[in-house]
Amino acid sequence: MKKGFLKWLLAMACFLLAACAVITVNVYFPEKAAKEAYKSLDEMLLKSGDSPAGEKAPAAPSREPQAKPQSRLFHEFTNFSLIPEACAADNEADALAIELSSMPEVLKAYDDMSRRLPRLNTLFASSAVGLSNQGLISVRDKAKVTPQDESLVAAENQSRKTVIMSMAKAILKLNKQKESKAALDQVLGKAASTYADTKREAAQSGWWVQLQNGRWVQK
Template identity: 30%
Template sequence: MRRWMGVPVAAVMLTACVTINVYFPAAEAKEAAKEFVEKVIGDEAQQSQPKPQDKPGGQSASLNPQRSDSLALRIDWLSLVGIGTAQAQDQPDINIKTPAIQAIQSRMASRFDSQLRAHFDSGALGFANDGTISVRDASKIPLPERVGVNQAVAEQGRDAKAVYREIAVANNHPEWEQQIRAVFARQWIDSARGGWWVQDAGGGWKQK
């Protein structure tokens, strides 16, 4: 009887280990997406974010005690089923500093500033809900510029899709591509300037 009672415990331990191995670091992905997107869009979004203030004793205000407590509780629970604390703490960061990713980021930033920004300001373009840019109102683009703008939008979309794939591969988890894309799609919308247009989950457009 005791031998069979040990089976569920072993199954729980195995499941916990598997969960750790396939864990998608959503918070880290959001931070990486924010850094990437704000560099593409420009410095204004970054400057608008409040800087963390140091507290007495050298402790940064950006530290989240609740998050720390939550992590401690999770680690303590995992240690009870035999998973080492070091393994639980070793959650992967999202690396966006590879040469390939930075080359794409540089292209996207240059294209956005020189060819796309003015058409976001006019309302012609908007951030779509799939992590790309869409022509929302072609009538707002002067006729002589339409071919060039359409081409820039298509190129920006190809680079966006390429970078989502590249980030997943660079972090040794190609299966994360769709999750990376979903996080970035949300971040483009969150980082949009006031007055720009964004697409909601249902496909409708609204102005920020």
């Protein structure tokens, strides 16, 4: 009898441990705000590549040293005078855009993407590549791309992954959620699909895009 009772206690303990293990904290994902933030970043930081890459370089030495990286979006949001955390409840999109634009890795990603933009637009226009439902670039016709183009696409996708991951981290910060693998996994997929939605809407007529259901269509 005593042995059976101990087995019952052990079984209950295992059950409780298993129940606790599957408890997760749902992270709020502000889809509309994330999309607007992506659009703002593209408008402010993604340049056409028509101007020389170093055109604005001479102005840099005159700036005072900063303790933290200075966001280029602070000069664009003229009515935005508070830190992102203070006004996140009032304007999540601006808060996310400001947060991402203060990340050095995001600024570098946009600098790199700006340099690739002219060639990528040519590849999109020729139907050599398309936009996947994760916001990445997929080669559709290998006969139309060179090895250099394939390297360019791989580098572009890495930059886009940086932006998407940074959005996931910014959303956790907006939610005052501790950054962990489990929490990032919750929002990363939504951050990617929202990024894809933004890019799909901005795609030009004739470009190939992949819908969320996996079907490829020509816009």
